[in-house]
Amino acid sequence: MKDEGKTMQITVERTGGFTGIPVTKIIDSKTLPQQEAARLHKMMTEADFFKLPTTISSSPQPDRFQYRITVEQEAKQHSVTVDETVVPANLKPLLNWLMAQPAQPATH
């Protein structure tokens, strides 16, 4: 609970998939309505995000997505790269919420 008041910057990059088109979402918890920010913190705690391994992978399957989630919170930073087929159940709500946020325009 002590992290509740701290702001977070989250970047999620989705690559692969049938389209092969990468999608990036950048979320700053400062800019979220209070309720959404609280929800985000709750999902982060449930996922135990900072303790997840940096890579969660399976043997590659055609046309599936891969996600790279990076969270910065004050001095802490952690990145997790996870294949769509092996997303842990406790990370799924966070990932779904992140992917439902508006996308960033393409950078290239």
Added chain:
Amino acid sequence: MISSQNETARTPSRPQGTHICPICCIIPPHMSDHILKHGDEKMQTWMMETIRRSEQFQGRREVIGNFALALSPGEKRRTVYDARKRETLPGKLVRSEGGRKSRDVAVNEAYDGAGATYDLYHDVFERNSIDDQGLRMDSTIHYGVQYDNAFWNGNQMVYGDGDGRLFNRFTIAIDVIGHELTHGVVQYEAGLIYQGESGALNESFADVFGSLVKQRSLNQTVDQADWLIGAGLLAPGIQGVALRSLKEPGTAYDDPMLGKDPQPAHYSSRYRGSQDSGGVHINSGIPNHAFYLAAMEVGGFAWEKVGKVWYITLRDVLRSRASFSKAADATISVAGQLYGQSSHEQTAIRKAWQTVGVIE
């Protein structure tokens, strides 16, 4: 409980998921075989479902091939399921072979697209379904929420609805369906590893045969075909015509949200990074374009000659770690066997691989 044919024939079909393994594991194979051959359609569907679940549970996929063969060798058998925005497979059965048209356009697109793909492989390449043993073609539509993807999961096809802002529903383009089913064919044949060049070849075979499914369903010659993958898939307002172009890799879209189509048409411009399993959806543009060039040079219907060379190469020659240059050599060699050394077809294929910079 399944003690005689008459009893089983009267048993109403069960909603999926109510019986999973306890039953299927104790039905001896000869009995389930009998149900598949003589039960009514509902019973057959239920039995297939039961076997399928048991096969998933036990991780033994060869089981399903044997039963499929027992049921109807050489026949097209399709089923479409609705995941109803969840991510549980396969979902609720909504259409099976010979069943009535649905009011849901995605159901009919998945059904018809699987049919057109079966027909290309069967009528042109004499292949009996994905595994060449009559495997039932299962598709699930409405997978997930605003899911921007379609995939073959090793057993079946899965289609998302798209988010509506960037992408429409993934069944909208028949070549997407042919693409996904071809991943199944690749899995049963060359088994191209989904990483780097072998992965890009896996993608390219899926695009090539996906495009051939479309061309044949429209009865188009090489000059009439659009050579696009995913025409109609981009949502209104997105700047582009499709996801990929075999004719002009790198030109399918250029949009502020999606970026620009990154596909190269020449080996010297290949992507060398690690994203997308080493650029499998990027570098597939190179062999895609080689196929296009060869097909244009030979002319007529692309599936008849160059398509056949690509199919035989995939089925009989390539190994799982094949590189682009191995694929080039293999197609040239197969063209020589089919049409003669220095034939017009072989020359066209060699020239195509030279033009895209894969061989000298």
